[in-house]
Structures are given as C-alpha cells and as structure tokens.
Amino acid sequence: QSVLTQPPSVSGAPGQRVTISCTGSSSNIGAYYDVHWYQQLPGTAPKLLMYRNKNRPSGVPDRFSGSKSGTSASLAITGLQAEDEADYYCQSYDTSLSGVVFGGGTKLTVL
C-alpha cells in the first residue's frame, strides 16, 4: 500500500492526451512538499521527468506537463507517442515518515 495513490493503468491512442493523478494527504503533498514524476521504460532505471510539480528537466519534451493542487498532483501527456509507453511514478516527501514516498506507479499503454 503506497502512501501516494496512482491509478494502476491508463491508456490512450497516439496523438491523444492522458493524465495521471497522484493523491496524497496532509502529511505530504498537502504539507506543501513538491511532487516529482519519473518515467521508467521497460528494463531501465527511472528517469526524472518533472520536478517541483511543474518543471521539466532539460531534454524532456513540452508534451509533458505537471500540476499540483491541495493534496493531489497530476501529470499530463499530450500528443501521445508510442515511445511514451512506460511506467510513471510520482514522489514526494512525508513529514510523518520523515522520508521519501512514492506512488504505486501507473502503466501507460499507447493503443
């Protein structure tokens, strides 16, 4: 049972827009800690995709965007491409645990 809750899977056709939600609580996202997102392609290490809620590291296409409100955050992917098929994880910090927390991960399937 992950501290942050994500849908297990989402899917979309090429060119479409999908969103992945990440729900936390008052001890993490709601405590004003930022949310970060990772993309994990099959057989590879996770890669930082979005940091501090809505900032893209260099090299990440602007098709990816992030937002945060209250105790939740979202990752949106527009213009879906086959190469976006991967697992996506959200991450924040939890004051109760005094540590890093991850969502359970969302598998994105490009139809």
Place this chain on the structure above:
Amino acid sequence: QVQLQESGPGLVKPSETLSLTCTVSGVSITSYYWSWIWQPPGKGLEWIGYFYYSGTTNYNPSLKSRVTISVDTSKNQFSLRLSSVTAADTAIYYCARHNSYNYEGLDYWGQGTLVTVSS
C-alpha cells in the same frame, strides 16, 4: 557528467546481510543528499533511506531495524547494508541523488543491480 554505479553480490542467502556500494563520479557526495531505492520484480519503487555526508540519515520505518547506510567520502562512495534478508528482499536496488535537499527530486540514478535472496 554525474554517474552512479551500484555494485555488490547478486545472490545472498536467507538470514545473511546484503551489502551494496554506490560509486559516484562527476560530483562530490558531500554536496547533496543521496538515497537507496528498491524495486521488487514487477512491482513499484520504494524508498529505503537517505543520507547526507555530515551524518544525517533516515530510513524507511518498515526497514529501519535492518538497514544501515554509510559513506566513504575518500572514495566518493556510499553503501547499503540490509540484515536478516528473506526472499521478500529480492529486488533491483538503485542508488540516486537528490537535487539538493532530501525532499527534492532524484535527478541522477544508477542503472540498478538485481539482488536475489535464495539458498
């Protein structure tokens, strides 16, 4: 270019202690927070613990009684020890760097190393 590389035995016997090392190049480990993360086969990411070179460490409460993270600044390495392992500890283990503080994102990751617990 920042690089992280995990190393250690790929097979550990039940009840023994798992030991892994993360070698960092391209940046000093005294400048950031660093974490260990694990991922059981087919499952999600879970944080094990982090440290700062000054001695600050914190561990996932679910593992706290069995985990120790230590650092060797002279070698620019940090290590993970997990005691009394069971099959449930079989996982890919990653080391990663926080982009400054412990609540920041993990911007550099090692490639991961699979550790299997089996007799």
